[in-house]
Amino acid sequence: MKTTAISTGKANRLFWLGRYAERAYLSLHFLRRYFDLYLDGNEVDFKTYANNLGPKLDGKLSFEEFSKLYIFDTHNPSSIMSSLKGANDNAILLREVISTETLAYIQLSVCYLEKLKEARADQAVNLLQRITDYLLAFFGSIDEKFFNDKTLSIVRYGRFIESMDMHMRFGYGFNVIREVFDSLLQLKNLENRVFDSYRLDNFDFMLNESDIKQ
Amino acid sequence: MDELYESSGTVNSWLERLGVRFGIYKNGQFKEQLFPYDSIPRVISATEYKELEKGLIQRTDALNQFIYDVYHDKKIIKDGVIPPEFVYSSKGYMPEAEGVTPPMNIYSHISGIDLVQAKDGSWVILEDNLRIPSGASYPMIARQVMRKVHPSIFHDTRILDNRDYGQLLSSMMDYVNVGGGLNVIFTPGRYNSAFFEHSYLAEKSGAVLAYPGEIIVENDYVYYVGLAGEKQRVGCIYRRVSDEYMDPNAFVADSLIGIPNLLQSYKKGNVAVINAFGNGVADDKGIYYFVPKMIKYYLNEEPILHNAPTYLPYYKEDYAYILGNIEKLVIKDVSEAGGYGVVFGRDLDEKKLNELKELIIKEPRRFIAQEVIDFKDLEIFDDDGSGNRVMRKADLRAFVVSGKETKVWPSGLTRFSRNPNSFVVNSSQGGGFKDTWILGE
Numbered sequence: 001m002k003t004t005a006i007s008t009g010k011a012n013r014l015f016w017l018g019r020y021a022e023r024a025y026l027s028l029h030f031l032r033r034y035f036d037l038y039l040d041g042n043e044v045d046f047k048t049y050a051n052n053l054g055p056k057l058d059g060k061l062s063f064e065e066f067s068k069l070y071i072f073d074t075h076n077p078s079s080i081m082s083s084l085k086g087a088n089d090n091a092i093l094l095r096e097v098i099s100t101e102t103l104a105y106i107q108l109s110v111c112y113l114e115k116l117k118e119a120r121a122d123q124a125v126n127l128l129q130r131i132t133d134y135l136l137a138f139f140g141s142i143d144e145k146f147f148n149d150k151t152l153s154i155v156r157y158g159r160f161i162e163s164m165d166m167h168m169r170f171g172y173g174f175n176v177i178r179e180v181f182d183s184l185l186q187l188k189n190l191e192n193r194v195f196d197s198y199r200l201d202n203f204d205f206m207l208n209e210s211d212i213k214q
Numbered sequence: 215m216d217e218l219y220e221s222s223g224t225v226n227s228w229l230e231r232l233g234v235r236f237g238i239y240k241n242g243q244f245k246e247q248l249f250p251y252d253s254i255p256r257v258i259s260a261t262e263y264k265e266l267e268k269g270l271i272q273r274t275d276a277l278n279q280f281i282y283d284v285y286h287d288k289k290i291i292k293d294g295v296i297p298p299e300f301v302y303s304s305k306g307y308m309p310e311a312e313g314v315t316p317p318m319n320i321y322s323h324i325s326g327i328d329l330v331q332a333k334d335g336s337w338v339i340l341e342d343n344l345r346i347p348s349g350a351s352y353p354m355i356a357r358q359v360m361r362k363v364h365p366s367i368f369h370d371t372r373i374l375d376n377r378d379y380g381q382l383l384s385s386m387m388d389y390v391n392v393g394g395g396l397n398v399i400f401t402p403g404r405y406n407s408a409f410f411e412h413s414y415l416a417e418k419s420g421a422v423l424a425y426p427g428e429i430i431v432e433n434d435y436v437y438y439v440g441l442a443g444e445k446q447r448v449g450c451i452y453r454r455v456s457d458e459y460m461d462p463n464a465f466v467a468d469s470l471i472g473i474p475n476l477l478q479s480y481k482k483g484n485v486a487v488i489n490a491f492g493n494g495v496a497d498d499k500g501i502y503y504f505v506p507k508m509i510k511y512y513l514n515e516e517p518i519l520h521n522a523p524t525y526l527p528y529y530k531e532d533y534a535y536i537l538g539n540i541e542k543l544v545i546k547d548v549s550e551a552g553g554y555g556v557v558f559g560r561d562l563d564e565k566k567l568n569e570l571k572e573l574i575i576k577e578p579r580r581f582i583a584q585e586v587i588d589f590k591d592l593e594i595f596d597d598d599g600s601g602n603r604v605m606r607k608a609d610l611r612a613f614v615v616s617g618k619e620t621k622v623w624p625s626g627l628t629r630f631s632r633n634p635n636s637f638v639v640n641s642s643q644g645g646g647f648k649d650t651w652i653l654g655e
Contacts, residue, residue, distance in 0.1 A: 005440025007428040007440060095233075095413035103232075107231055
């Protein structure tokens with residue numbers, strides 16, 4: 001007999017797998033954006049990026065210092081390494097749900113980032129593209145391989161929540177947040193039974209009450 | 215060979231990518247590391263395998279009959295073939311299993327039989343593992359990688375496919391499943407040294423990987439609990455947790471990794487547990503001595519595979535021999551596993567030898583002694599990266615699956631010692647592994 005049930009523990013791991021993978025993916029996206037501005041001598045510095053993600057920093061932050069702290073430092077929960085390890089910690093507990101083939105993309109990301117520690121900081125930004133590629137392959141593999149809508153929905157749910165959080169941290173306008181939120185609502189309609197308990201209406205309330213204005 | 219060596223890096227990258235790791239505890243800290251893999255396979259010919267297969271099936275069938283007998287009629291004890299103290303003082307004997315017949319009357323569904331090959335080519339049994347034998351996943355995944363990296367070898371040579379172990383498991387689980395419920399692999403969690411194996415076997419057999427707290431017993435039936443509280447009946451549990459931690463209401467009361475009241479459900483025949491409760495009585499190192507006698511007793515056949523020459527201090531003549539020849543024997547503590555509690559007399563100075571003798575005199579039931587087998591070394595690539603081949607001690611763990619029929623998995627885990635002076639091959643003590651190729655006819 002095949003199971004139709006997902007335990008609370010597995011649902012929790014699927015949710016956090018989605019969140020951590022999305023956080024790593026978006027961190028890389030924002031990192032590239034900030035690095036690009038830095039090249040042109042714009043006023044935006046890496047301290048802004050760091051403060052958006054936390055913890056808040058005082059004083060100037062050189063690119064080398066930033067790279068150490070926000071790309072590789074496993075003790076900094078906002079680093080890309082921490083996000084990938086968080087995704088990996090959940091993914092290895094879900095091997096039989098997501099398959100070894102899908103899990104491998106997260107494993108590859110962690111192993112590759114470990115190797116990049118040796119690279120020059122400015123070169124690392126270029127080389128990080130490979131991790132973005134792995135993460136996109138991971139998301140694609142999940143979409144392709146999950147035949148169980150419920151499982152897929154939980155991962156996507158984690159991704160959307162993280163995406164909203166990241167966009168808010170980086171000061172995006174309400175229209176962008178709303179788009180992500182609408183995707184989340186569509187997900188709710190797809191699998192009502194699973195998400196009833198999360199009282200998604202609260203998110204509407206949260207958004208209406210927030211400072212974010214269109 | 216050069217081709218095999220040159221591809222070692224590629225093979226190891228694949229194993230890293232697929233997350234093939236095992237956990238070890240060092241100084242109280244958990245670490246995950248790659249299981250060192252050597253690309254030179256152990257090769258077993260079709261003729262040799264046929265004989266091995268017959269011997270392994272014979273041994274496993276006799277062991278299954280023995281466990282039934284111990285917990286029911288006890289004929290083998292009554293007939294004086296095995297002294298009762300060997301059964302009842304065994305740490306693996308479980309009074310709670312008395313009178314319980316598991317579904318389809320199978321006790322050892324997955325048996326891991328450890329063998330070595332002597333220099334004359336004959337195979338010798340070192341020990342039987344009938345509780346939670348581990349290690350099948352490593353050659354399974356290594357084969358998958360080797361087929362990608364060396365397609366021409368597999369195209370040009372007839373090597374029996376070993377990737378169907380998941381199917382073997384699921385067929386066996388379906389056969390013993392009670393009430394058509396879920397098949398579950400029950401893991402204590404990520405920090406178990408064999409967690410990779412638990413998750414990989416779940417994926418390959420299609421079973422649900424369940425963690426402590428996800429399975430409950432209600433009214434003597436076992437259920438897997440879903441997110442919304444929905445319950446699905448469980449018909450078969452392949453547990454990767456030792457007997458004593460499986461049910462806090464029956465065994466170790468403060469176990470947090472068990473399923474409360476599971477034993478009660480099992481006793482009522484409402485769920486199959488793989489391997490059965492109480493199997494430890496048959497893979498005790500003291501009982502090992504009697505397995506050839508069991509084969510004659512239950513099957514009325516001569517053993518096809520032989521034990522290593524073994525002595526029990528319990529018997530007077532063996533006792534005298536052990537004390538007189540201790541420096542050339544290997545002494546094993548029957549209550550230890552995983553390569554621990556194994557002492558080679560030749561490695562001890564006089565003081566230590568005397569201390570060991572005193573221990574044997576004091577607790578003769580606790581030890582067995584074996585002749586050191588001069589077993590065939592296998593070639594491995596040297597650790598130093600030179601590509602040189604060196605000889606190392608190696609054993610073979612064969613996996614026998616007992617369901618509707620008893621079947622030997624045409625592969626196995628070949629473990630080798632990386633230390634040139636050591637006979638200990640266990641992964642927990644730094645050993646590596648190889649794939650085992652069984653050639654087709």
